[in-house]
Amino acid sequence: MGKQEEYEETESEEESSDEEEEEEPEKWRRHYSSKHRILLVGEGDFSFSLSLARAFGSARNLVSTTVDTQDNIAKRYSNGVGNVRELEEKGGLVFYGVDAKEMSKHFFLRTQRFDRIVYNFPHVGFLYREDSYCQIQLNKRLIKGYLSNAKVLLREEKGEIHVAHKEGDPYDKWDLVKKAEKIGLVLHEMVPFSREDYPGYDNKRAHGDCSDAPFRLGDCSTYKFKPKRSSNLA
Numbered sequence: 001m002g003k004q005e006e007y008e009e010t011e012s013e014e015e016s017s018d019e020e021e022e023e024e025p026e027k028w029r030r031h032y033s034s035k036h037r038i039l040l041v042g043e044g045d046f047s048f049s050l051s052l053a054r055a056f057g058s059a060r061n062l063v064s065t066t067v068d069t070q071d072n073i074a075k076r077y078s079n080g081v082g083n084v085r086e087l088e089e090k091g092g093l094v095f096y097g098v099d100a101k102e103m104s105k106h107f108f109l110r111t112q113r114f115d116r117i118v119y120n121f122p123h124v125g126f127l128y129r130e131d132s133y134c135q136i137q138l139n140k141r142l143i144k145g146y147l148s149n150a151k152v153l154l155r156e157e158k159g160e161i162h163v164a165h166k167e168g169d170p171y172d173k174w175d176l177v178k179k180a181e182k183i184g185l186v187l188h189e190m191v192p193f194s195r196e197d198y199p200g201y202d203n204k205r206a207h208g209d210c211s212d213a214p215f216r217l218g219d220c221s222t223y224k225f226k227p228k229r230s231s232n233l234a
């Protein structure tokens, strides 16, 4: 084969591989798109992350985190290890020991920016009675820490911070929206949260002897926050 022919063959191979690399069509699962770069915070058994990954056919745009150690995930959840394995096989990144209150300083997360940052049902664990002052204060501190750290990690344009949260007493006393406003976030939308929208998602108690058990969801919503525009600050 002459040099020219060799060159032409290489070029046409390149052309066909360009065609093969055509962009995947966008896929949606409720509020989340396969085109979003998504950070999942405070995961339980990682079944929420996996539900998105299965819907998208890939976890390449997902970074999933837990405050737990890898050992605890194995101990606390019957499907935790398997879910993490499938997420990683689908190209997702999983980090352990990520505290939502400090995550903007995390060695990897601090180098990244996300379109969606999601924490479903933040809760510090059952340290006091659910409706006691101390328990509410601890949960408020978690929420505040999460929101202010998430704000740092958000892509400026069109980024959203999501919190799935239960409605009613004592959850209303957490002052989620007020806390967000103090941090410079505005409530952009609030929509009912339905577990059925995320096939395979198992909401987990995560703490105590029944860590693998679900908790009663009742009325709950996804709160979507956006950074307050400087023009709205006045």
Ligand SMILES: C[S@@+](CC[C@H](N)C(=O)[O-])C[C@H]1O[C@@H](n2cnc3c(N)ncnc32)[C@H](O)[C@@H]1O
Binding pocket: 041, 042, 043, 044, 045, 048, 066, 067, 068, 098, 099, 100, 101, 119, 120, 121, 122, 123, 124, 125, 142, 202, 203, 204, 205, 206
């Ligand atoms: C009620 S569970 C919800 C778990 C999971 N998001 C779900 O929807 O099934 C609350 C979660 O918050 C996590 N958590 C508690 N304190 C945290 C912190 N400081 N940073 C990150 N996650 C935390 C717990 O480990 C637990 O997974």
